[in-house]
Amino acid sequence: MSSNPPSIANHPALVDQNEPGDRSGEIAYPAFSLVLPIFNEELGVAPTIEHLQATLSAYPGVYEIIAVNDGSSDRTGEILHQLPGIRVIDHNINRGYGAALKTGIRHAKYSLIVITDADGTYPNERIPALVNLIQLAEADMVVGSRTGENVQYSNLRKIPKWFLVRFAEWITKTKIPDLNSGLRIFRKEIADRFLNILPNTFSFTTTITVAMLTNGYTVHYEPIDYHPRQGRSKIKPIRDTLRFVQIILRTGLYFAPMRILMPVSAAFAIGFCVSLAQDIFVRNDLTEATLILLLAATQTAILALLADMIDKRL
Numbered sequence: 001m002s003s004n005p006p007s008i009a010n011h012p013a014l015v016d017q018n019e020p021g022d023r024s025g026e027i028a029y030p031a032f033s034l035v036l037p038i039f040n041e042e043l044g045v046a047p048t049i050e051h052l053q054a055t056l057s058a059y060p061g062v063y064e065i066i067a068v069n070d071g072s073s074d075r076t077g078e079i080l081h082q083l084p085g086i087r088v089i090d091h092n093i094n095r096g097y098g099a100a101l102k103t104g105i106r107h108a109k110y111s112l113i114v115i116t117d118a119d120g121t122y123p124n125e126r127i128p129a130l131v132n133l134i135q136l137a138e139a140d141m142v143v144g145s146r147t148g149e150n151v152q153y154s155n156l157r158k159i160p161k162w163f164l165v166r167f168a169e170w171i172t173k174t175k176i177p178d179l180n181s182g183l184r185i186f187r188k189e190i191a192d193r194f195l196n197i198l199p200n201t202f203s204f205t206t207t208i209t210v211a212m213l214t215n216g217y218t219v220h221y222e223p224i225d226y227h228p229r230q231g232r233s234k235i236k237p238i239r240d241t242l243r244f245v246q247i248i249l250r251t252g253l254y255f256a257p258m259r260i261l262m263p264v265s266a267a268f269a270i271g272f273c274v275s276l277a278q279d280i281f282v283r284n285d286l287t288e289a290t291l292i293l294l295l296a297a298t299q300t301a302i303l304a305l306l307a308d309m310i311d312k313r314l
Contacts, residue, residue, distance in 0.1 A: 028061075029059070029060050029131075030061060030111075030112050030131060030132075031062040031110040031111070031112065032061070032063050032064075032110050032112035032113065032114050033064050033066055033104070033108035033109055033110045033112070033113055034052070034056075034063060034064065034066065034114040034115075034127070035066045035100075035105060035108065035113060036048075036049070036067045036068065036104070036115075036117075036118050037068050037070055037097050037101050037104065037115070038069055038070060038072065038076055038080065038118045039071065039076070039094060039100070040072045040073060040074045040076055041076050042072075042075040044119050044120045045067075045079055045118045046079050047120065048117075048119070048124070049065070049080075049118070050083075052065065052116075052127075053065070053085055053086075055124060055125045055127065055128070056128065058128075059131075061131075062110070063110070064087060064108075064110065066086070066087045066089065066104045066107060066108060067083075067086050067087065067089070067118075068089045068091065068100040068101070068104045069090045070094055070095060070096070070097070070099070070100040071090075071091045071092060071095065073094075087107070089104065089107060095200055096202075097200075097202045098200040098202070098203065101115055101198075102195055102198060102200070102204075106195075108188060111187060111188050111189065112131065112134065112186075112188065113185065113188050114127055114130075114131065114184075114185050115182065115183070115184055115185075115205075116183045120227060121182075121227050122144060122182060122224065122226065122227075123144075123183075123225050124183070126224055127183075127185075130142050130144060130183075130185050130222060131185055133185075133220065133222060134186075134187075134220070137218075138218065139218045139219060140186065140190055140212060140217040140218050141184060141186035141187070141208075141209075141220070142184060142186075142220045142221075142222060143181050143184045143209070143220070143221050143222070144183035144184060144224040145178035145181060145223050145224060146178050146181055146224060146225075147177050147221075147223045147224075148223045148224050148225040148226070150225040150227070161179070161180075164179060164206075164241070164245065164248065168206070168209070170259070171210060171214065171251075171256050171259050171260070172210055172214050172256070173259075174213045174219075176209065176213070177221045177223075179206055180202075180205040180206045180244075182205055183224060184205070186212075190212065194207075194208060194211045194212075197211070197251075197254065198211075199247055201243060201247075202244075203243055206244055206248060206251075207248075207251050210251045211251060211254075214252075214255035214256045215255060254311070255311060257304050257308050257311060258304050258305075258307075258308050261300055261303055261304035261307065264300050265296075265297050265298075265300035265304060266297075268294075268296040268297035268300060269293075269297040271293045271297075272290060275293055276290050
């Protein structure tokens with residue numbers, strides 16, 4: 001389920017979890033691992049990481065920055081290894097955005113995972129506040145929702161994104177302000193549960209959103225700005241939109257099979273009723289098409305029930 005924004009002003013002060021003394025009425029600053037998936041970002045990677053380090057230098061809690069070089073063919077890897085204060089993990093080949101995130105999550109030391117991009121599009125200065133918000137909102141995931149005052153991305157992406165969000169909302173029965181934002185904080189133990197089904201592509205964020213919502217985890221959305229990227233986008237609008245649809249369908253079948261399959265069964269059942277009426281009043285004979293529609297409706301309904309039973313046992 002999604003959550004309403006908490007009132008930060010009414011919450012007790014946040015303090016370093018390692019600080020001695022009386023902590024009654026106080027919340028500790030949580031430790032986190034920040035994972036950066038990076039592929040061919042030689043123009044923006046150094047400024048982004050330096051800005052991250054400057055932003056996080058004032059954070060009282062413990063954190064680490066993990067940069068996953070996803071088989072970059074430009075100078076990205078060379079630049080990363082020259083930057084101090086980060087852990088660099090190299091993929092020998094380009095395995096994909098989601099694969100880079102999963103590598104970083106597997107190597108993370110702390111129980112909270114922060115993900116963001118290295119292209120300068122997200123307001124990474126908001127990360128400390130978003131990390132604290134996961135405690136204040138008592139959420140399992142906090143998503144930086146690109147619904148702030150300054151949001152810039154192409155109109156070409158808005159139309160397919162609108163349909164994808166509506167479809168995902170229908171599957172999850174939840175309002176989703178931003179389905180695939182790349183700036184988010186979530187609990188590592190929950191991500192580990194879904195890691196094997198999370199894709200290696202840009203659909204990682206879409207899938208983890210649908211997976212968490214259909215499994216009853218609390219997701220909080222916090223409005224953020226979204227800036228023009230530095231360098232060329234890696235997203236291919238047509239290919240990746242079709243892939244997002246495929247991923248949402250697969251995730252829906254995995255976590256909410258009744259929502260996907262029962263409407264299909266109902267459509268077959270309506271077709272059966274129409275065909276049967278024609279057989280009785282027009283053809284005066286029982287046709288094969290009518291029997292096939294009856295079998296399709298019955299088998300799809302049984303499949304939906306079995307999938308739902310299996311899902312509830314997982």
